[in-house]
Amino acid sequence: MIAIPYLTALTTFFSYVLLFAFGQIRDIFRKITGWYSSNNLQGYAPICLGLEDFYIRRLYLRIQDCFGRPISSAPDAWFDVVERYSNDNNKTLIRTSKISRCLNLGSYNYLGFAASDEYCTPRVIESMKKYSPSTCSSRVDAGTTSLHEELEKCVANFVGKPAAIVFGMGYVTNSAVLPVLMGKGGLIISDSLNHNSIVNGARGSGATVRVFQHNTPSHLEEVLREQIAEGQPRTHRPWKKIIVIVEGIYSMEGELCKLPEIIAICKKYKAYTYLDEAHSIGAVGKTGRGVCELLGVDPVDVDIMMGTFTKSFGSCGGYIAGSKELIQYLKYTCPAHLYATSLSPPAAEQIISAIKVILGEDGTSRGAQKLARIRENSNFFRSELQKMGFEVLGDNDSPVMPIMLYNPAKIPAFSRECLKQNVAVVTVAFPATPLLLARARICISASHTKEDLIQALEVISRVGDLVGIKYFPAEPKKQQEEEKMLKLE
């Protein structure tokens, strides 16, 4: 639950009104000055309708230097950010050859596999020499290597399902599988804050899409009852299939899904469940098996489990795990399997090795250490930030923590000031988040050491004071010391 100070809400609305007004005035001037320049494209339709690119031209381009910063090293705990400058007020950015070494608080590097790893990297290089970087074919033609077979078995084992299928891209996994599973006459009920890939897949399937209030099982039940009672839109016939789509960890909120309650409701009304574990697989749970392990849900109760390999495993691609019949069906209908190039073999080897490290099958306890470290790091960082007075979202144990900024001017202020002090953060604004709720999203990694985190906390605290985002009262340090004294006595 996000609690905005009322005054901040008012000033945020006012800032957006001001930005909007200035953008419109600039557009009027552009129309006047552009009247005289002739264009030799008479009769062609315009590429952008008048209002469509307003947000990009007048709001996003002003702070463009805070997004899309190029990096020139592996996204480890510390990485090199390329400096850019602009001569025309951020409309175009020019790269320089200077780099600055910054602390990485933005990459989805939950278990630290993003940089060279002592077990994974030699095996990846070997597989690249043996199988070459690309299979140059789709899975059904000549693109299935023994690595792909091993990977699918490995993933199914890891997640706790009978079978799995892997794809070359995480986004495509959602947007190409949903149209295959659901069609016209089906009902998709998805959480209101689901990722764009799910929204895209749902739209492309042709099924009716309904949205329930974020992470609210009671509203899900209400929507289910209403839809089952009404039936299909005009004919009122019963739905062919009902599927409920939720995510394990919501990447913009850092919240865990209320999985046990949602599964109970779905079983009651006989709807299928689809769990997107993009951010939670490998990062939460005692042995890294994701939200099901953390919340004590049997994987048998979730019908379709989806995940990606880009976050915790340091690779690329996505998977779907489910029953043998489901995977067999996907293998002969899903266009991403039939026509898209298969997963790159070195990437597949990276995932297999990463899973082996997590499960401890490489002979060391590095996997367990990484999991323990990311849990400790996340809880430490979150509690320290909350003590300083920041508004931090997300549940305990979740490695994603958004810090609320709200005002549009604080987004570039926070981002640029942190970069000056060598901490690289990712800031997110409208339309990826609701208009009022702009935030800076921090992703903690197992490769962050305690010193890194303490340095990051100092920088964020300093910048937070400068920018004015400590919306909650900070816990005074003296009170904590007095409590300690009382406990000792």
Place this chain on the structure above:
Amino acid sequence: MMANLYVKAVPPVDLNRNTEWFTYPGVWTTYILILFFAWLLVLSIFGCSPGMAWTIVNLAHFAVTYHFFHWKKGTPFADDQGIYNALTWWEQIDNGKQLTRNRKFLTVVPVVLYLIASHTTDYQHPMLFLNTLAAIVLVIAKFPNMHKVRIFGINADK
């Protein structure tokens, strides 16, 4: 002092990013405060009587809200692939549901502005005529029966 007043921001179920910001707490207050500060601004720039200032605010409000609520169609970003390109902002809010609290509030504001402007100008012409015209056009544009209606094809799609 005022910063200690916190309000809960519940993420709404509205998928249209162009209109869902209107469901958050604080919008109505911001709207009223902008009108009030605009009146103060007009008073200080033009140095006219309070009634004249309210008339200017009323007419400017008419021009701005008619243009952005009832004339401009679509959304200012391309993510939604143009599904709202035939609808004005007024037709998009609350997912097209009529007579919601937001719509009732937005209909009352031009009427209240009209009453203030005509009262402070002592119902003199020509201000009264202009104010009345502004109020009538705005209120009629917000009727539920005018949903998706394009009179004489003005502002309709090609």
